[in-house]
Amino acid sequence: MEICHLCQDQIKKSASRKPHKDLVKIDECRIFIGRNPSGHEEQDYQCAVCQSRFTHSTDKNDLGWTLWQG
Ligand SMILES: [Zn+2]
Helix, strand or coil: CCCCHHHHHHHCCCCCCCCCCCEEEEEEEEEECCCCCCCEEEEEEEECCCCCEEEEECCCCCCCEEECCC
C-alpha cells in the first residue's frame, strides 16, 4: 500500500500539529499518568485514503506522529 502525500507530510509534523483531513480516529484516547506529572495522551488514527495508521502522542514534542510499521 502506497502512503499518500498527506501522510508523508504528517510523519514530519510535531505533536502540536493537527491530523490531516483524511485521518480518522480509531479506538479511544489513552491517557497515561507517569513521569510527566500532568500525564500524556495517545490517540490512534487511520488514513481514509491510504489506510496508513498513526499514533499521536502528546508525550513527544518533536515527533508526535508515529507511523505504524508493517
Ligand atoms: Zn494517507
